[in-house]
Amino acid sequence: MSKRKLGYIAYAGIAFVLLLFALVTGMDARKMTRQKEPNAGAAQEEKTIFIGGVPIGDYVILARGVASAPAEHLNDYVEMVSGERLKIQAFGSAEKSIKVVKDTSMTPGQSGISIIGGNVTISGCNGEEIEKQVRIFANAYLGIAFAGEDREHVLKQDGSEIHVPAQVRDVRMIYDEGVATQDRESAWNEKREPIICLWKTDAPRGVTQNPATSLKCELLSYSDDQLYTYVKMMKSIGYTGIQVTDMCSAWAYYGNYEFVHDRIRFMADAAHSLGMDFTLWVWGAEFDGYRWTDDTVDYYANYTYAKAFENPAALRTFEKYYSIYAELADCCDRVIAHYNDPGNLNTTEEIAYFAKILREKFRAVNPDVNFGVSCYTHEIDVREISNLMGGDVTVYLGARTKKDATWSYERGLCRDDKIDFGIWSWNLTEQEIDQLAMMNVNANLIKDVYLRTAEQDPVAKPSYWSEMDSYHVLNVFSHYCAANLLIDPALAPEELLYEASLKVVGSDYAEKLFQTLLLIEDARTGSSWETFKCESEDYLLLSDEYPAADIMVRANECLGYLDEMIRADLQTNEIPLPMSVTELLELIKPHVQQIYEFAKFRNRLNELYVEAEGGVSKIQLQLWLSDIAKPIPEYNVIVGVWGIPEARAQYELMERFCKNYDLPVPQDPTFIYYRKLKIYNEFVTWQRKSKSRVVFAKGGFQWSVAYGLEETIRLTRQLVDEGLLTELDNGLVYVTNWRNYRFDD
Numbered sequence: 001m002s003k004r005k006l007g008y009i010a011y012a013g014i015a016f017v018l019l020l021f022a023l024v025t026g027m028d029a030r031k032m033t034r035q036k037e038p039n040a041g042a043a044q045e046e047k048t049i050f051i052g053g054v055p056i057g058d059y060v061i062l063a064r065g066v067a068s069a070p071a072e073h074l075n076d077y078v079e080m081v082s083g084e085r086l087k088i089q090a091f092g093s094a095e096k097s098i099k100v101v102k103d104t105s106m107t108p109g110q111s112g113i114s115i116i117g118g119n120v121t122i123s124g125c126n127g128e129e130i131e132k133q134v135r136i137f138a139n140a141y142l143g144i145a146f147a148g149e150d151r152e153h154v155l156k157q158d159g160s161e162i163h164v165p166a167q168v169r170d171v172r173m174i175y176d177e178g179v180a181t182q183d184r185e186s187a188w189n190e191k192r193e194p195i196i197c198l199w200k201t202d203a204p205r206g207v208t209q210n211p212a213t214s215l216k217c218e219l220l221s222y223s224d225d226q227l228y229t230y231v232k233m234m235k236s237i238g239y240t241g242i243q244v245t246d247m248c249s250a251w252a253y254y255g256n257y258e259f260v261h262d263r264i265r266f267m268a269d270a271a272h273s274l275g276m277d278f279t280l281w282v283w284g285a286e287f288d289g290y291r292w293t294d295d296t297v298d299y300y301a302n303y304t305y306a307k308a309f310e311n312p313a314a315l316r317t318f319e320k321y322y323s324i325y326a327e328l329a330d331c332c333d334r335v336i337a338h339y340n341d342p343g344n345l346n347t348t349e350e351i352a353y354f355a356k357i358l359r360e361k362f363r364a365v366n367p368d369v370n371f372g373v374s375c376y377t378h379e380i381d382v383r384e385i386s387n388l389m390g391g392d393v394t395v396y397l398g399a400r401t402k403k404d405a406t407w408s409y410e411r412g413l414c415r416d417d418k419i420d421f422g423i424w425s426w427n428l429t430e431q432e433i434d435q436l437a438m439m440n441v442n443a444n445l446i447k448d449v450y451l452r453t454a455e456q457d458p459v460a461k462p463s464y465w466s467e468m469d470s471y472h473v474l475n476v477f478s479h480y481c482a483a484n485l486l487i488d489p490a491l492a493p494e495e496l497l498y499e500a501s502l503k504v505v506g507s508d509y510a511e512k513l514f515q516t517l518l519l520i521e522d523a524r525t526g527s528s529w530e531t532f533k534c535e536s537e538d539y540l541l542l543s544d545e546y547p548a549a550d551i552m553v554r555a556n557e558c559l560g561y562l563d564e565m566i567r568a569d570l571q572t573n574e575i576p577l578p579m580s581v582t583e584l585l586e587l588i589k590p591h592v593q594q595i596y597e598f599a600k601f602r603n604r605l606n607e608l609y610v611e612a613e614g615g616v617s618k619i620q621l622q623l624w625l626s627d628i629a630k631p632i633p634e635y636n637v638i639v640g641v642w643g644i645p646e647a648r649a650q651y652e653l654m655e656r657f658c659k660n661y662d663l664p665v666p667q668d669p670t671f672i673y674y675r676k677l678k679i680y681n682e683f684v685t686w687q688r689k690s691k692s693r694v695v696f697a698k699g700g701f702q703w704s705v706a707y708g709l710e711e712t713i714r715l716t717r718q719l720v721d722e723g724l725l726t727e728l729d730n731g732l733v734y735v736t737n738w739r740n741y742r743f744d745d
Contacts, residue, residue, distance in 0.1 A: 045160065046083040047143060052118040052166030054096055057084055059120075063100035064090035066127035070134045071100040074122070077138040077147060081154055081162065098122065100130060111275055113137050118166040136275040140235055141165075145228045146273050156225045159571035165503070170238060170487045187487040188454070189462065193241040193279055194234055194469035194479055195424070196267070197432065198250035198260070201472075201638050204434035206249055206291035207681045208674075214636040216579055216587060217472040220254060220263050226578040227263065231270040233476065233576050234469075237500075238483030241277030241333070242267060243466050246325060248283065249290035257324055268331035277333040279466070280325070284337035284355065284373075285345045287321045293688050296320065299344040308345055309353045322358045329365035334464075336396060336424070338374040348380050352388035359389070372396055375410075376424045383413045391417075394463070396424035400453040401529045408456050415460040422464030423453065427533070429467045429478040435706070436534055436648070437640035439474040439591040441521040443481040443493035445532055450489045471638060473578060474587055476500070477517055480575070494518070503574035505565060505581060512561035516592060519554045522547070523595045524645065534645070535705065541598070541649035548602035555596035562589045590635035597632045598646035604628045605653060612661055622663055629654060629666035641678055642706040647671070652708065675707060676715050680724055680735075687734075687741045695732040 049056040056078060063071030071088055079085050086098070096118060103123040106112060112123040112133040122137050124130035135147035141164045145155050170187050198220065199205065202213035215221050219230060234242055244264050251257040268278040285308075288297040298313035305311040329335075337358055339351045351373065359371040372394035375382050382395045397410055414421045426432070428449055430440040467482045469475065480500040481493055501513040525532045526540035533539065540546055562585055570581040577584060608624055632646040642648055651671070658665045679701045687694045698716040699709045707715065716733060719725040725733045735741060 047081055047157075047160050047162050049078065049082050049142065049162045049164065051096070051115070051120065051164040054118060056082060056086070056164075059086055059096045059098055060094035061086050061088045061098045061100060062090075062092070062094065063088060066102055067100040067130050069127065070122075070131040073131065074098065074100060074134045074138070077134075077142050077144055081143050100134065102126065102130065113140070113168070113275075115165060115168040120164075133275075136273070139274050140232065145225065146269070149273070155229060157229070157572070157576070161571055163572075163574045165236075165574045169484055188489055189465040189486040191241065191277065191422075191464040192239055192483060192486040193243045193277070193464075193466045194239055194483075195281065195426075195466045196242055196244045196472075197468060197470040198245050198247065199432075199434050199470065200250065200253040201433065203253060204437065204638070205641050205682075206252055206289075206685055207641050208678050210634075210639050212634060212636050213638055214587060216583055217474060217638065219472060220250065220260065222578060224266065227266055228270045229576050230473070230578040231267055231276070232274060233473075233578065234479070234483075235274050235276055236575050237476065237480040238487060239276070239479075241279060242271050243279035243281055243334075243336070244268075245281045246283075246328070247290075248287060248292035252291035261324075261328060264328060265331055268328070272331075278331060279334040279336060280328055280332045281336045281338060281374075282325045282358075283342065284339040284351070284358065285318075285343040287317060289342075289685065289689055291685060291688070295691070297689075307347070308350050318354050318357060322354075322361050325358065326361035326365060329362040329369065332362065332366060332369050334370040334372065334394075335359075335362050336372045336374055340374075340377045340379045348384045349388065351380060352385055355385075355393070356389055359392070370394055372422070374424055376426060378410075382410055382419060382421070383417055386417060386419045391419070394420045394422060396422050396464075396466075397462075399423055399425040399428060399449050400456065401428065401449050403452070403529075408459050411456045411459040420463055421460070423462045423466070425449075425465065425467050427468060429469070429482050430471055430475045431532075431534075432468065433470045433638050433640050435640045435702070436642045436645055437471060437638040438524060438645050439471060439520060439588065439637075440478055440524060441497070441517045442478045442525050442532065443497050443517075443521060444527065445525055445529065446478065446482050447485055447489060447491075447493050449529065450485050454489060473584060474591075476504075476575065476577075497521075500575070504572070504577070504584070505570050506573045509561075509565050509568065509570065512558075512565060515554070516558040516561055516588065519551070519558050519595065520591065523551045523555070523599070534642075534648075539649075541645060542652060546602055548599045548606060552596060552599035552603055555592055555599055558592050559589065559596065562592060587636075590633075590637050593635065594632050594637070594644065594646045598650060601628055601632070601650055602653075605657065608657065612657075618661065618663060621661060625654065625657065625663065626666050629668065631668050631671040641682070641702060643675070643678075648707075655708075655711070672715070676719055678706075679712070679715055680719055683725070683733075683735050684741050687738050691742055693734050693738050695728065695734045698727075698731065698733055 051059065061071050061075060075085050075088060098120040099122065101121065101123045103112065104125060106123060106125040108125060108129055113136060114121045122130065122133045124133050138144040138147040143155050143157060143162045144152065146152050196219065201218045202215060203209040219227065222230065231242055244267055246264060250260045254260055271278045288294045297317050298311060299308050301311050301313055308314040337355050339345055345351050345354065355373055362369050362371060373380065373385055374396045375385065376396055376398035385395060386393055413419065428446060429442055431438065465486055467479065469479060477497060477500050481496045484496050485491055497517050498510060498514045501517065502510040505513050530536040530538040531540040531543065566582055566585050572581055605628065608621060612621055632644065632650055634644055637644065655665050682701055683696055698713045701712050701716065704712050716725065720727045720733060724736055726736045727733050
């Protein structure tokens with residue numbers, strides 16, 4: 001036999017082996033030509049995907065025409081995550097289906113994903129738009145990040161299951177071959193976002209750093225996958241976008257603004273990949289402080305100039321920081337400039353002058369960006385700001401929180417002058433962590449405020465609504481209620497809380513988490529804005545109506561529930577979390593423990609009032625009070641400048657009791673030390689902004705609201721006695737060694 005024939009036989013044998021291998025392994029042309037998975041180093045662990053409670057393997061993909069290629073890509077994503085491919089058919093029906101369809105009623109960019117009764121429809125006005133919606137679906141529901149980009153990959157998640165919800169509340173009208181599959185017409189608020197506030201969680205306001213605070217809610221410390229999942233979490237609970245605050249306080253603790261901007265840009269990219277909007281919120285006239293120091297910052301040159309825009313140094317300051325903000329212009333859909341509380345401009349004329357500069361910088365990069373000014377404090381006249389800015393501005397008003405508030409006047413101006421406006425709601429889903437940080441559950445309060453605010457809709461309706469997100473993951477339950485009530489304010493708050501519980505811990509434990517959330521709501525928020533806000537006369541924690549005995553029993557039960565759920569090592573259900581369910585429950589537990597300890601204190605204090613009225617001696621009362629005076633522990637929670645709510649209220653209640661019966665207030669040395677430290681450090685923070693000595697009123701710490709005027713003055717005087725502060729003849733004080741903190745070149 002010739003060498004040539006032997007060669008042919010060898011080649012034929014090799015070809016036969018390759019063909020046999022292809023048949024055995026099921027390789028085909030489609031699989032061989034699939035795009036290589038980016039970041040595909042180590043093999044991904046396959047995960048089981050459920051839609052509702054049904055395995056995705058029971059589903060059929062229905063697609064034809066221009067939808068066929070996107071349907072194949074959807075199947076690729078299913079396989080990438082789960083290792084299995086679904087059957088694709090052009091016609092017919094299936095009990096469980098994912099329809100990928102062309103919908104000529106849609107416009108480019110319109111959201112085209114609906115899930116009703118466990119059946120999914122993905123649609124777009126053409127092939128390109130359908131493909132875009134397939135990628136959004138993969139990101140939002142299948143555990144992919146950045147589908148279709150070079151950084152596309154499967155998210156690292158705890159557990160082996162991915163749960164797609166059986167129902168998405170906010171769906172648009174979808175047509176498949178002319179047949180509508182709609183269950184509602186439109187949301188009450190079509191554009192709704194959380195306000196992701198970037199205070200440093202272990203050092204809010206930059207006054208003191210708490211080394212005991214858990215950093216599991218510190219967004220800027222998250223990995224890329226955690227941060228992506230956090231944005232995804234907001235989509236899953238019903239928001240259509242995210243708003244992120246850019247401010248020098250965040251820059252200070254991370255060394256520079258560049259790092260913060262990198263993380264903000266990542267969140268913007270994540271939002272856009274999920275089909276969400278991105279809003280940038282900026283301090284419009286607050287460029288130093290909070291541990292961020294810059295000696296070039298100038299506003300009025302010590303009031304040499306009547307108006308800041310007449311001051312050349314101020315113009316340079318605003319130009320510098322507005323250019324920094326505008327580095328993010330290309331990734332923004334909306335910009336909100338915030339000028340009051342905090343801010344350093346005195347008139348609407350000055351605000352409009354500088355706001356126009358900021359608008360021009362953003363529009364130079366992104367001509368389509370929606371530019372707005374926050375007017376939620378009601379210090380800026382909406383008609384004046386609109387006129388001064390040529391009408392090309394969105395204004396942001398506050399929500400109507402109080403029963404006696406009448407804000408129809410501002411809405412009337414917006415209606416009459418055709419001013420676009422949105423709602424910037426602050427301290428409703430929770431209280432801002434720089435002052436009185438805590439985990440809140442505010443379901444009923446949120447609905448109450450929404451219905452009251454909606455009363456003014458006939459005058460003019462907002463085009464946008466945002467809610468504060470300051471404690472981050474722990475307040476996901478309030479945000480679940482807020483996002484869904486913004487879709488439909490007629491929904492029942494307690495049903496929403498139960499839904500959220502079910503989606504986090506599953507059916508076996510939903511009732512136990514639900515009862516824990518109800519406890520937190522009843523123990524910290526109460527039934528109204530007045531019981532929620534600590535400045536109010538009806539503030540729940542100080543009220544005689546506080547149900548101490550009931551709260552103590554319920555808190556003890558809920559601590560048992562939490563321990564049981566923590567031991568169960570649960571997987572995330574339908575709400576993606578940037579941490580494990582167990583970690584979330586472990587973070588909730590100290591809040592319930594604080595509630596328990598405070599209720600126990602209130603019970604015993606109530607008994608002391610009875611004893612006091614019965615004629616017990618002052619000496620005995622003092623002994624009994626000292627027995628219960630140990631401050632409520634901080635544990636590992638976020639602690640604001642005002643302290644934790646229960647410890648703050650505990651001290652004030654003891655002050656009241658002692659004033660009634662002429663007793664000295666028990667003083668815990670550690671508790672008092674940290675209160676004074678916060679006062680001293682805030683004074684130092686302000687001193688760091690100046691090259692000259694800065695003076696303060698003895699009651700000036702946090703406007704005397706944190707500890708009350710008398711207590712603030714008493715603690716400040718102690719700092720004078722200890723030599724840390726020096727008092728002037730006029731009663732003002734300054735940091736004794738202020739030169740050590742003076743800002744130098």
